[in-house]
Amino acid sequence: QNREFQAYDMQLETEWLRSEPDLAGVLAFCYLANNYGYTGDWFTGNIKDLNPAPTLNWFIHAFAPSTVFINLTDERYVKKAEPHKPGEKLSFELAKINDLARGITGQVTLRVLDSDGKAVVKKIIPVTLSAFDRSTVPVEIFLPGKAGGYLLSAEFLADESKETLISRRFIKVGVVPEYKYFEIQPGMLK
Numbered sequence: 001q002n003r004e005f006q007a008y009d010m011q012l013e014t015e016w017l018r019s020e021p022d023l024a025g026v027l028a029f030c031y032l033a034n035n036y037g038y039t040g041d042w043f044t045g046n047i048k049d050l051n052p053a054p055t056l057n058w059f060i061h062a063f064a065p066s067t068v069f070i071n072l073t074d075e076r077y078v079k080k081a082e083p084h085k086p087g088e089k090l091s092f093e094l095a096k097i098n099d100l101a102r103g104i105t106g107q108v109t110l111r112v113l114d115s116d117g118k119a120v121v122k123k124i125i126p127v128t129l130s131a132f133d134r135s136t137v138p139v140e141i142f143l144p145g146k147a148g149g150y151l152l153s154a155e156f157l158a159d160e161s162k163e164t165l166i167s168r169r170f171i172k173v174g175v176v177p178e179y180k181y182f183e184i185q186p187g188m189l190k
Helices: 003-017 054-062
Strands: 066-071 089-098 104-113 119-129 134-143 148-160 167-172
Touching: 003 054, 003 066, 003 089, 003 119, 003 167, 054 167, 066 119, 066 148, 089 119, 089 167, 104 134
Parallel strands: none
Antiparallel strands: 066 089, 089 134, 104 119, 104 148, 148 167
């Protein structure tokens, strides 16, 4: 549970920092400190085994050279976040990131997943990322009419790629005694 939280938090922080045009880079890759035993945050177990931890698996998405991120505050772990009204319109931005010297085209599939992983909202948006892009796209979706915990995902697929890159945020809709969320893993959505 702690490793999954760390992976989510590191993904959010990395997306935010990469979206800032005034920052030159993010230093998060200090994989191993020695060759004598256990690894740090990016792997689990003994060094000889090098099993990727959840954070490393999500960094593939957060550090992709060309991708799209959700620009929205987390509502699962930010305890003071007020829940949205069921069925209301949610307005937010998608941050476009392109570190390449050429433009990239593709599409973003926005999904709102209920606690069972079922998509209850889906919207497809074509996107163009200019060379060295750091810009935003305003987006609006209608939230589900049923109260509960939901996962908002933005799945970017470049026209020239076969790999879907995922940005995710937990959101609260309505008031319930306990919010339950679907735990997506890298590679789940194809």
